[in-house]
Amino acid sequence: MYDLHDxxxxxxAHACGTNDWEIIRLGMDIKIRCSDCGHIVMMSRHDFDRKMKKILSHAAEAEG
Incomplete structure (x- = not known):
């Protein structure tokens, strides 16, 4: 399962050409930020679950 900052x-792909996004808000809606250009998109959890392919890295792994 995904968590904040994953x-x-x-x-x-985003218009800038990358598929890598960081989760910056969780709740009924999910807000994600493009890792390349910094564009922010907010979508419902249902839409996010349908559009997400896989988790690249967990925030907990990056910290320690």
Whole structure:
């Protein structure tokens, strides 16, 4: 399962060309930030679950 500050791979690439996004808000809606250009997108949890391909890295692994 995903958590705050995890990096995820989305099915479709962003306009800047990357699929790597960081989760910056969790709740009923999920807010993600493009790792390349910094663009922020907010979508429902249902839409996020359908559009996410896989988790690239967990925030807990990066810290320690």
């Amino acid at each position: 990096h995820v791979l989305m099915k479709k």
